[in-house]
Structure formats: structure tokens, C-alpha cells
Amino acid sequence: MANRWGYPDLGFGIGLRSVHFDYILKNNPAIDWFEVLSENYLDTGGRPSHVLDQVADRYPVVLHGVSLSVGSTDPVNFDYLRKLKALAERVKAHWISDHLCWTGVTGLNTHDLLPMPYTDQALRHTIERVKIIQDFLERPIALENASTYLEFAASTWQESEFVAAIAEQANCGILLDVNNVYVSSFNHGFDPQEYIDRIPRDRVVQMHLAGHTNKGTHILDTHSDYVIETVWKLYRYAHRRLGGVATLLEWDANIPAFDVVHGEALKARRFREQEDSAAVTAEQSEVIAYGD
Amino acid sequence: MGTDPALDPDLTLVDLTLEKVQRWMLACILGPRTSEETVVSEAARGWVLPSKTLSAIERLEIYRDMYLPRMEEALAIDYPALKHFLGGQEFMRLVKRYVDVYPSRSYTLNRLGDHLPEFVATLTDLPKKEFCVDLARLELALSVIFDANETPPLTPDAVRAVPEEAWESARLRPIEAFHLLAFDYPVSKYMGAVDRENRSPRIAAKKTWVVAYRRNYQVHRMDLREPAYEMLSALASGRTLGEAIMSVLTRKWRPAVKQSQLFEWFRDWMAEGVFQAVELGDAKAVAAS
Numbered sequence: 141m142a143n144r145w146g147y148p149d150l151g152f153g154i155g156l157r158s159v160h161f162d163y164i165l166k167n168n169p170a171i172d173w174f175e176v177l178s179e180n181y182l183d184t185g186g187r188p189s190h191v192l193d194q195v196a197d198r199y200p201v202v203l204h205g206v207s208l209s210v211g212s213t214d215p216v217n218f219d220y221l222r223k224l225k226a227l228a229e230r231v232k233a234h235w236i237s238d239h240l241c242w243t244g245v246t247g248l249n250t251h252d253l254l255p256m257p258y259t260d261q262a263l264r265h266t267i268e269r270v271k272i273i274q275d276f277l278e279r280p281i282a283l284e285n286a287s288t289y290l291e292f293a294a295s296t297w298q299e300s301e302f303v304a305a306i307a308e309q310a311n312c313g314i315l316l317d318v319n320n321v322y323v324s325s326f327n328h329g330f331d332p333q334e335y336i337d338r339i340p341r342d343r344v345v346q347m348h349l350a351g352h353t354n355k356g357t358h359i360l361d362t363h364s365d366y367v368i369e370t371v372w373k374l375y376r377y378a379h380r381r382l383g384g385v386a387t388l389l390e391w392d393a394n395i396p397a398f399d400v401v402h403g404e405a406l407k408a409r410r411f412r413e414q415e416d417s418a419a420v421t422a423e424q425s426e427v428i429a430y431g432d
Numbered sequence: 433m434g435t436d437p438a439l440d441p442d443l444t445l446v447d448l449t450l451e452k453v454q455r456w457m458l459a460c461i462l463g464p465r466t467s468e469e470t471v472v473s474e475a476a477r478g479w480v481l482p483s484k485t486l487s488a489i490e491r492l493e494i495y496r497d498m499y500l501p502r503m504e505e506a507l508a509i510d511y512p513a514l515k516h517f518l519g520g521q522e523f524m525r526l527v528k529r530y531v532d533v534y535p536s537r538s539y540t541l542n543r544l545g546d547h548l549p550e551f552v553a554t555l556t557d558l559p560k561k562e563f564c565v566d567l568a569r570l571e572l573a574l575s576v577i578f579d580a581n582e583t584p585p586l587t588p589d590a591v592r593a594v595p596e597e598a599w600e601s602a603r604l605r606p607i608e609a610f611h612l613l614a615f616d617y618p619v620s621k622y623m624g625a626v627d628r629e630n631r632s633p634r635i636a637a638k639k640t641w642v643v644a645y646r647r648n649y650q651v652h653r654m655d656l657r658e659p660a661y662e663m664l665s666a667l668a669s670g671r672t673l674g675e676a677i678m679s680v681l682t683r684k685w686r687p688a689v690k691q692s693q694l695f696e697w698f699r700d701w702m703a704e705g706v707f708q709a710v711e712l713g714d715a716k717a718v719a720a721s
Binding site: 179180182183184185186187189190207211212213217220242244245246247248249250251252254257259261262265289290291292293294327328329356357358360 | 448449450451453454455457458461462478479480481483484485486488490491492494495498499502503506535536537538539540541542543577578579580581582608609646649650
């Protein structure tokens with residue numbers, strides 16, 4: 141366990157999606173864990189809730205939200221947090237995550253993960269809100285680096301430094317989305333490996349992988365395809381730098397059969413094993429070299 | 433938007449607080465104009481950096497371009513038959529006008545469409561508007577029922593436990609996932625045709641009545657005759673079984689409605705699990721499942 145809270149390495153999971161409900165309930169597939177989109181289960185007493193309870197009985201579950209809007213200048217939504225906390229307790233969620241972003245302001249919600257200006261003011265504001273949220277939820281949360289399509293001229297921090305500073309000063313975890321690092325590095329022209337180098341190892345509780353859509357001039361984080369080779373290489377690099385943490389494959393558009401999504405998630409195990417054996421070989425070579 | 437202090441064209445980077453950035457960007461995404469027009473000054477244009485391949489405006493437009501499709505996707509989940517009737521283009525035009533008036537103010541998109549039937553009723557240029565209103569009302573009811581809390585229906589044992597002489601004064605409480613609807617158009621039939629055959633039947637005005645409910649977490653709907661609708665409405669509003677029966681036996685349907693039919697309806701509703709409890713007499717003893 142590399143992270144400071146002892147959150148377990150749950151292995152290789154996928155997002156729980158309604159198109160797979162019947163398959164999961166019928167077949168009990170041998171999958172390590174599921175990530176659940178919190179907002180889809182907060183206000184329903186219908187089938188999604190019924191299925192989630194059964195899934196949570198059988199598998200480890202983590203809650204992942206899209207509406208915490210941690211960077212917004214609107215007041216914290218305690219009604220939302222109350223429901224989130226109750227859901228987390230009900231399904232015995234190992235942890236709760238959301239995104240380092242804002243989704244709306246003045247009471248409106250775009251339901252998009254909007255970029256933060258990386259300024260001192262935004263840093264202080266977000267740290268304060270993360271602390272309030274964690275106090276209410278009575279547990280540390282993990283924040284994910286979002287894919288972004290623009291940068292503010294007012295930013296005085298690099299995104300990776302901003303993410304690390306929030307995590308350190310608010311005492312929260314990081315959900316490192318490797319695909320998002322790649323997407324933003326393409327869109328903004330930074331080095332994705334340097335980004336990962338700046339992420340504090342003991343704060344990372346989970347990684348995300350996903351496919352994206354390359355529009356030529358920019359990349360959109362669409363979760364609509366297989367993970368590309370470059371992102372797998374980056375995942376391998378992240379594993380080398382940050383150690384083994386729970387890894388999740390996201391697939392949210394044009395979702396194929398369960399086995400296809402799960403198969404893509406299991407590729408991560410292969411990349412991790414390759415990286416681990418390469419590290420052992422390198423270590424042995426080093427011992428031999430010293431022995432010489 | 434011109435009066436919004438966050439959008440003051442003379443703001444410089446030095447003045448740019450987090451709140452102002454967010455209000456400005458929100459206006460760029462949701463506003464009626466393109467980002468090019470919303471970026472109200474050269475100063476504002478300078479707030480976003482260009483990339484090697486895209487200008488600042490083009491980068492803003494990425495967010496703006498994704499907004500309406502996201503709203504359309506959410507509303508199409510709840511209103512598939514309305515989308516089928518209107519066609520993709522007209523439905524998107526409806527979505528655009530709707531979210532201008534009713535943008536999301538919630539952490540969830542699941543209830544984004546709650547005002548769509550009343551909004552459709554205000555429009556003047558929609559084809560077959562009254563039909564669209566009815567169809568939207570039905571689809572909204574189904575989406576509410578989908579998310580309603582689960583309440584176990586009456587079991588046969590619970591029904592058998594009610595003394596025969598107590599039925600007349602008994603009140604039946606419907607399950608939470610239950611909705612009665614009256615329409616001027618046969619929208620349930622239309623939905624069925626779209627669901628089953630992906631075709632659009634001819635649309636002609638005709639009074640119809642429907643009960644929508646959920647059983648075993650599946651949403652169902654049952655067409656009713658008008659007296660059956662009246663009787664079920666009476667029961668759902670808390671009238672006794674005796675009162676509900678008399679309401680249809682003593683009114684305009686007699687002698688068209690025979691007592692035996694009432695029992696058939698009642699048996700069907702019980703079998704479909706639309707009631708969760710029987711409340712008996714003055715003591716309000718509840719015989720639940």
C-alpha cells in the first residue's frame with residue numbers, strides 16, 4: 141500500500157454501467173471491483189439502486205462523482221453531500237472521488253468538467269472547500285485531474301503542481317487519470333512524464349484509463365474507444381513512478397459487451413506485470429554489476 | 433449579460449477573480465451568442481491562451497459545442513418517443529429552447545426534463561402540439577416511476593386476511609411507483625408502436641386513460657377504460673372501495689359497466705401489484721404485504 145491512508149490496491153475494475161446490469165447479475169463475472177457514478181444512484185429507489193445493492197454485496201465498490209464542483213465559487217451543496225455520504229455508507233464504498241474542476245456557478249450546472257485557472261486564489265479557495273467537504277464526509281476524498289481544452293492566461297501554476305499542492309495542503313488523495321494527462325499534454329503541449337513525476341506517490345489512491353477521440357487539432361476525452369498504445373506506455377511509466385494502485389478502465393460511449401470492457405481493463409495487469417518484471421531484471425542486473 | 437459585472441469589458445487579468453472567470457466562462461458556454469461574441473473585449477480575449485493549433489475562441493467553443501449535445505442526450509433518454517415523433521433536428525431545436533428557460537440547477541441530469549411537458553405547452557410552432565404535450569406527460573410519468581421508491585405490493589396472503597365484510601369500507605393505498613393519466617391522444621399506443629416496431633402510427637385525437645406503474649423494477653403501463661380510470665382514481669385519492677365502486681355504478685356508465693367488470697378490473701390491478709396496503713375501517717388497521 142503506497143498511499144498514506146492505506147486505501148487498498150483493489151486490482152483492475154471497470155465502471156458499473158446499466159447496459160451491463162443483466163450480464164453482471166446473471167454471470168457474477170470475476171472482476172476485481174466496480175466504480176460507481178455517484179449521481180446516478182443518489183435519487184433513485186428504482187432498478188439502478190436495486191442492482192447497485194446487489195453489486196455492492198458481491199464486489200468492492202468505489203464512488204466516483206461528477207458534480208462535486210470542488211472549484212466552484214458557489215456555496216458547497218450540503219444536500220448533495222448528505223446524500224453522497226449516505227450512499228457511501230450504504231454500499232461500503234472504499235473511497236469517494238470526484239474531479240479537480242468546477243461544473244457551474246450562480247446555481248447553474250453545465251454538467252461538464254470545466255478547467256480551473258491555476259492561480260493562488262483558486263488554490264486557496266479549492267483547498268478550503270476540500271477541507272469542508274472532507275470534514276462533512278468524515279473521510280479523505282480523491283480528486284482526479286480532468287482533461288482540459290483551454291488554459292487561462294492568469295494561471296501561475298503548472299497543472300501538475302496545482303494538483304499536488306491541493307492534495308498536500310488539503311490532505312486529500314489523487315485519482316490520477318493517465319488518459320487525461322495524455323489528453324491535456326496534447327492539448328496544451330506539456331510533457332506527460334514530467335507531469336507524472338510531480339505527483340506525490342503517497343497521495344495516489346487510484347488510476348483511470350480510457351479511450352479518447354483525436355480531432356487532429358485537439359483531443360476530446362470521450363471514453364468511447366480502446367486505450368491507445370501511448371497511453372498504455374504512460375500507464376506503465378506511472379506504475380513505475382507511483383507503484384501499484386487500483387486501476388479502472390472507463391468506457392462511457394459506444395459501450396461494448398462486458399467482456400470487451402473487462403478485457404481492456406485486464407490489459408493494465410499485463411502492463412503492470414511487464415513493468416514489475418522489468419524492474420526486477422534491472423535490479424538483478426544491478427546486483428550482478430555490483431557483484432562484479 | 434451586459435449588466436453582469438463579471439463581464440465588464442474593461443476587466444484586465446489583474447482584476448480577474450475566480451468568481452469572475454467562472455461567471456464569464458459560464459456565459460460563454462450557456463449564452464445565446466457564440467463565444468466570439470461573448471468574449472466582449474480584447475482583454476477578455478486575452479484571458480484564454482491559444483494553443484499551437486487553436487485560437488482562444490476555438491478553445492472556448494469546444495466547451496460550448498459540447499453543452500447542447502449533452503443536454504440533448506439526457507433529455508432523449510427520458511423522451512425517446514417525443515424525439516422519434518419530432519425527428520432529431522426538431523428535437524434538438526426543442527432542447528435548445530428548453531434549456532434556455534430551464535437550465536440544469538441540480539447535481540443530476542436525471543430530472544432535467546421535469547418541466548418539458550409544461551414548456552412544450554407554451555410553444556406555438558410545434559407540429560401537433562397537443563399530441564406532443566400528452567406524449568411528454570406520459571414519458572415524464574414513466575421516468576418518475578422508474579426512479580420512485582420501491583414499495584412491496586400487497587401479497588395474496590395479505591388480501592386473504594381482510595375479512596369479507598371489511599372490504600366495503602377498506603381503503604387501498606397505491607404503491608409509490610404509480611401514476612394515473614388521462615389524455616386527448618392515444619399516446620400510450622403510439623409509444624408501444626415506436627418501442628415495438630420503430631414506426632409512427634397515424635395520429636388522431638382520441639380520449640385515452642392509462643395507469644403507469646412499476647413491478648419487479650420494470651416500468652409498465654396499462655390502458656384503461658374511462659370508468660376504470662375513474663374507479664382507480666377514486667381509490668388512489670383515498671376513497672373507500674365501496675365509494676369507488678358506487679362512483680362508477682351510479683354515474684353515466686351504468687348500465688354499460690357491470691358489477692362483474694369492476695371485480696375483473698380490481699383483480700387485474702391486484703395481480704399487477706399496484707396497491708401496497710389495505711387500510712381497514714376507522715381503526716385504519718393496515719394489512720400490508
